Amino acid sequence: MRCKIWLVFTLFGLMASPRLAAQEVLPGEWNAQKIKGIRFLPDATYQGNPFLNDQFTSGEINLADGTKISGIQLKYNNYRDELIYYNNAVSTQIEVDKISVKSFVLTDDKGDKHFYRKQTVTGYLPGERYLEVLSEGEVTLLVHRKVLLLTCPVYGEVGKEKSMSYQEAFNYYLYNVKKGFELIKPAKNSLFSKLDPSDQLLLRKILRKNDLKITDEEHFVKAWNLVLSNKMAIHF
Amino acid sequence: MLLVTLYGKAQGKECFGLFTDRDLYTSGETMLLKAFAPSAVQGGILTVDLFNAKGEMIASVPLQISDNQADGFLSLNDTLSSGSYLLRVLTQTSVTQTVKELYILNRFTGVTESGISFRPAAAISTPDSIQPLFTVSGAEKNYKRREKAHLTIHFPADWMALTEGPLCLYVAQAIPEYNAQTFVLNHKPKFSSNAGNEGIIISGIATDPATSTPFKNGVITLSVPDSLPRFNYYTTGENGRFYFQLKDYHGRISLVLNGNDPTNYRPMKISLDKQENLLSSLPPFKTGIFPPELRKVAAKNVEALNFSKIFKQQQISVLPAKISKTDAYPFYGVPERVIYPKLFVDLSNFEEISRELLQGIKFRDNNHHPTFQILNAQRNSFFTEQPLVLLNGVPVRNLNDIKDLGSREIDRIEISQYERYFGNLRFSGVVAIYAPKFDFEGLKESDDLIKLSLDAVQPRAVFNPAPNDQAKEPDLRQVLLWQPILKPETTIGVDFQTSDIIGKFRVVISGKRRDGRLFFEEQSFEVN
Numbered sequence: 045m046r047c048k049i050w051l052v053f054t055l056f057g058l059m060a061s062p063r064l065a066a067q068e069v070l071p072g073e074w075n076a077q078k079i080k081g082i083r084f085l086p087d088a089t090y091q092g093n094p095f096l097n098d099q100f101t102s103g104e105i106n107l108a109d110g111t112k113i114s115g116i117q118l119k120y121n122n123y124r125d126e127l128i129y130y131n132n133a134v135s136t137q138i139e140v141d142k143i144s145v146k147s148f149v150l151t152d153d154k155g156d157k158h159f160y161r162k163q164t165v166t167g168y169l170p171g172e173r174y175l176e177v178l179s180e181g182e183v184t185l186l187v188h189r190k191v192l193l194l195t196c197p198v199y200g201e202v203g204k205e206k207s208m209s210y211q212e213a214f215n216y217y218l219y220n221v222k223k224g225f226e227l228i229k230p231a232k233n234s235l236f237s238k239l240d241p242s243d244q245l246l247l248r249k250i251l252r253k254n255d256l257k258i259t260d261e262e263h264f265v266k267a268w269n270l271v272l273s274n275k276m277a278i279h280f
Numbered sequence: 281m282l283l284v285t286l287y288g289k290a291q292g293k294e295c296f297g298l299f300t301d302r303d304l305y306t307s308g309e310t311m312l313l314k315a316f317a318p319s320a321v322q323g324g325i326l327t328v329d330l331f332n333a334k335g336e337m338i339a340s341v342p343l344q345i346s347d348n349q350a351d352g353f354l355s356l357n358d359t360l361s362s363g364s365y366l367l368r369v370l371t372q373t374s375v376t377q378t379v380k381e382l383y384i385l386n387r388f389t390g391v392t393e394s395g396i397s398f399r400p401a402a403a404i405s406t407p408d409s410i411q412p413l414f415t416v417s418g419a420e421k422n423y424k425r426r427e428k429a430h431l432t433i434h435f436p437a438d439w440m441a442l443t444e445g446p447l448c449l450y451v452a453q454a455i456p457e458y459n460a461q462t463f464v465l466n467h468k469p470k471f472s473s474n475a476g477n478e479g480i481i482i483s484g485i486a487t488d489p490a491t492s493t494p495f496k497n498g499v500i501t502l503s504v505p506d507s508l509p510r511f512n513y514y515t516t517g518e519n520g521r522f523y524f525q526l527k528d529y530h531g532r533i534s535l536v537l538n539g540n541d542p543t544n545y546r547p548m549k550i551s552l553d554k555q556e557n558l559l560s561s562l563p564p565f566k567t568g569i570f571p572p573e574l575r576k577v578a579a580k581n582v583e584a585l586n587f588s589k590i591f592k593q594q595q596i597s598v599l600p601a602k603i604s605k606t607d608a609y610p611f612y613g614v615p616e617r618v619i620y621p622k623l624f625v626d627l628s629n630f631e632e633i634s635r636e637l638l639q640g641i642k643f644r645d646n647n648h649h650p651t652f653q654i655l656n657a658q659r660n661s662f663f664t665e666q667p668l669v670l671l672n673g674v675p676v677r678n679l680n681d682i683k684d685l686g687s688r689e690i691d692r693i694e695i696s697q698y699e700r701y702f703g704n705l706r707f708s709g710v711v712a713i714y715a716p717k718f719d720f721e722g723l724k725e726s727d728d729l730i731k732l733s734l735d736a737v738q739p740r741a742v743f744n745p746a747p748n749d750q751a752k753e754p755d756l757r758q759v760l761l762w763q764p765i766l767k768p769e770t771t772i773g774v775d776f777q778t779s780d781i782i783g784k785f786r787v788v789i790s791g792k793r794r795d796g797r798l799f800f801e802e803q804s805f806e807v808n
Contacts, residue, residue: 078702079703080613080700081701082613082700083658083701085659108608134701134706136706138701
């Protein structure tokens, strides 16, 4: 009996094999990865860090041609305003051509996703920049996470150090398609100056009710989202 | 009124419908095509292939599917010999193929002396029962030459809901003596994924020329020469197979496939998959005698075609190919420097150009062994490897191909002096030479280089209107009207003008129902 079962299985196997050979399953990644860029060479070492994220983090790139590449290791160089990805296949850090990028997403240590998009900034510091979208709406709140390389005291807590350091100089922008960009400070007065007097009173109440004090970027974004959710008119 | 409804299903599988303007053609003519795809095939492309009696593919036309249908044309080569041919429609992943028998006469030799043709002995398609669908009013039995005709097709209202997509309407010469058969065959698709229908697939295998074993980790590049070249690559696996899909390409394109081993520099042989031979899947054929009446009609058609060639009459006008969506900048990045050698003093060869105009680039021709080096702008030292040298977008491995290019031949030279990456490919700098007059015929094919020209998605064509009925030139149209996309309406007015060709003609309307059934109906008339 066992012999017969084996015979049946063998026959089925023989019948199936030509069919398997005849039909090919197209490879999933037959359109090979096409991120364009140049080899990233690190700058000389100074005090501080030119990168937003010290280590490569999982991210996603949306290219200008509509291609979406996810699950790749990304790093954002604030100083050069460049996106760097780690190519596992060739074990190389590659500076992605800015012209080819539409937007990208970085995942921070907490697992939160940060969406950056390339926009041509007008006005103060004009040019193509990667801007993080803090809040999206009719008026969008964006931040350019710029760092500057400035001279600094050579003698620090641990003795003699480098004479230059990377220092945060983030620029926050309000953006509207019609009106363009306007700088804004992530502070209470700056936010209130963009609202009608009646809305200022209302926002004060709402902030008090929510026990929200605008002390840093996180709280500023929360307050901004309250402005949007309460449909207050923004003037800039 | 003759009415036939074809049940477009073979062994329970919905199949393609294939219609041509006529069944008998003369070499040098243009065949007009209409294909209805199964409901499952929502988009992408289908291919219409022409096979000769030996089952060899003569021509292939990829057509864009829209609304489960596609239409196009096939230009029949002047050199086709007289005999039976088979026209086949399918997609790269379909499990059925629809085949239509045709007869093509060579316009120089006419019908073969022996007069023997062959026909399928058994058709596999299963014609369904005949049910009247349309009524036609205003049609005459006889028309005069160059007479304007008008008829009205009344489409039953209940069929409107059952009809899927537009109809196809045409008025063309009818040859009752030759009734071409259409049959459905099973097809073993080469690829199983639906993604295979989105574009033309070019596939093949890379092997080690010494052992003929599959070449693992070989890089096959595909280049489309252009002012903004297109480039793609594939890294082979254990089986050495490679695949490229060409999407968004229209009209005739030239391609160059190049194989190389970027790590160990081993020699490689690349070969494309052979074209399918239809003969193995065909039903048995029987031979027959070419009827004398048909021989007369065929002779007249050949004469008409020869005259229409003399008067340069065209039944269709091909619209310009849709411009393919291109990238904003080349695959090797925005060049840091662009040199226009024509703006400088005449330099006779590339070595002189490199010495005089290309800073940081060292091209030297030492006893027919040219070398190329480029300065790395990031490290300020020369790369040890040769840069990627492109000629009109095609990678050049043999530098002898470019050494004789002088400044008069070169339009521009684009240079990138960085270590560039395109996906997983690394280039030690890039020098892209654009020489518009360079003939790729001069690029020699080798084990690792294949040149090919193929038809990408066919551009659309429009049927030319009838000439003025007072025109002095003979009107030799065998197709009086061709409307492959006709909106189904309860009343359809049909206007056409007969030509100087006398004989039998037919008005044909075809379409597809939502249940997958194909239908066509024809009304015959005679021109005296």
